[in-house]
Amino acid sequence: MGDRDTESPLSTSDLHATVSLRLARHDYRYTRGRRRLVEVILAAGQPVTLPNIVVAAPDLAPSSVYRNLDVLERSGVVNRITAGGDHAYFEFAEPLLSHHHHLVCVDCGSIEDVYLDDELEASVDRSLAEVAGRAGFTPLRHSLDLHGRCAGCGSG
């Protein structure tokens, strides 16, 4: 599993270069539509849904956006977050965005990124690896999300 590259968040041009490389590695082309899609996700600065993307870039065809999100996911550029709401959320995958977790609002479905300290992450990975080993399970990544009510939805 681990690529242990501890890269800091990338500049826009570095991002495009990295995405291009990853797509090429999977024999995909970095077309104008895919570049626009990457820029929309970058500009959002948080996980986005298809409606978010189409509102931000109405010239992108939904069917192509879905297809390209799939391509980006296969290439390791983007992660799909299925939190249970109507839509899936997408954000940059790990080396493009440092390892983090999510606050998922059970009312409005919004997702916010949060960062935990490295020591806890290490403990979690260690425990999960142990438990996975016992089950003959090959770990790829973990997801640690907190479900509750966001500041906007309050305790109502």
Place this chain on the structure above:
Amino acid sequence: MGDRDTESPLSTSDLHATVSLRLARHDYRYTRGRRRLVEVILAAGQPVTLPNIVVAAPDLAPSSVYRNLDVLERSGVVNRITAGGDHAYFEFAEPLLSHHHHLVCVDCGSIEDVYLDDELEASVDRSLAEVAGRAGFTPLRHSLDLHGRCAGCGSG
């Protein structure tokens, strides 16, 4: 018909009593169909999808099963797990099944329960509470799942 050796801390009769109480607390009735549904989930001993349920109990109407899973979720009897596959998974909620996490297979979508030690759980809760507090977020529960390949799907 009575299986006794699941991970559930409750006996079958205690389970029914608890479910009945929780439903009543929300002004729901514990009907025959809901009792059957609870028994199917108990017998499975692991998270189940709607197809799983209907195969195990073909006399239950899918529309009623969906509605009743919703009722059971609202009453805190059952948890919905949306792992990204085609179907949602359901299992008993926390006091009916002790706190645990999931090994989610990225290939076949299967979900297996795993248990972590209490100390790690406490650390996780502490860190998440701190981070949530900073964001004005009201925590309800956390989900910590390991994504990878199950023993059956191998490392291929």
Place this chain on the structure above:
DNA sequence: GATCATAATGAGAGCAAGTCTCATTCACAC
């Protein structure tokens, strides 16, 4: 046990997120 108000049921219609199709257009190698 009989009666009644109301919740639950179930078959099928309906909805919507996401996928597939296919004719057209673009990206890249040469």
Place this chain on the structure above:
DNA sequence: GTGTGAATGAGACTTGCTCTCATTATGATC
């Protein structure tokens, strides 16, 4: 510039899940 195969996009299609509504079961009260 040319050619080949991938990418595009509009819309049809699939499908997990929800809604509708006439019928039936449930639990409270007598």
